Amino acid sequence: xxxxxxxxxxxxxxxxxxxxxxxxxxxxxxxxxxxxxxxxxxxxxxxxxxxxxxxxxxxxxxxxxxxxxxxxxxxxxxxxxxxxxxxxxxxxxxxxxxxxxxxxxxxxxxxxxxxxxxxxxxxxxxxxxxxxxxxxxxxxxxxxxxxxxxxxxxxxxxxxxxxxxxxxxxxxxxxxxxxxxxxxxxxxxxxxxxxxxxxxx
Numbered sequence: 001x002x003x004x005x006x007x008x009x010x011x012x013x014x015x016x017x018x019x020x021x022x023x024x025x026x027x028x029x030x031x032x033x034x035x036x037x038x039x040x041x042x043x044x045x046x047x048x049x050x051x052x053x054x055x056x057x058x059x060x061x062x063x064x065x066x067x068x069x070x071x072x073x074x075x076x077x078x079x080x081x082x083x084x085x086x087x088x089x090x091x092x093x094x095x096x097x098x099x100x101x102x103x104x105x106x107x108x109x110x111x112x113x114x115x116x117x118x119x120x121x122x123x124x125x126x127x128x129x130x131x132x133x134x135x136x137x138x139x140x141x142x143x144x145x146x147x148x149x150x151x152x153x154x155x156x157x158x159x160x161x162x163x164x165x166x167x168x169x170x171x172x173x174x175x176x177x178x179x180x181x182x183x184x185x186x187x188x189x190x191x192x193x194x195x196x197x198x199x200x201x
Contacts, residue, residue, distance in 0.1 A: 021193075021195070021196050022136075024125065024135045026132075026134050029095075029125070030062065030096055031065065032064055033065035033099070034098075035098045036070045040105075041103040045067075049101055051188070052185035052188050053192075054066040056189050060196075065095055073092055077092040086127070087129075097125050097134060099123065102122040102124065106120070108179075108183065110179075113145075113179065114145065114178065114180060116144040117180065119141060119183075123137050135195060139187055143177065
């Protein structure tokens, strides 16, 4: 009886749909530099806006020039954030494309721990080889800690229900964020999952 109940429970557990990858226009870049100045971010070079981005981009199979390195190389080469030609940036950073983060709106509240947040962020992959904008993704949303009501996935489970109740794997699907950096890292992870992988066949 216990085995039958567990089998029914496993059948009711559902994992979210697979993330849809957005194709890249033009040649797939090998090396991508993260543009070290977040468009719209205040301050524009704040480390917050790039939390976890280099790691997520690297996990897609690209060689990555992180924002800190990109900024230092650009400054050493006399290249600033404004009026810079893409070919010059590509040569200085030895990168085929730039990943640009555009923080259109971002609000996070809570001093010690995040209570609520809202965001409107976009990511663009821009070629330094003359192919223009090759890929883009945007995310807009909001989050409140109060929305994370704890869910006991076993409480009230009716093994005879038809169809059986849906039980999210691991409990509630609403994520938890410690602070703004944790939220930004989550947004980057979700966005980069939509970028084609170089390792894909």
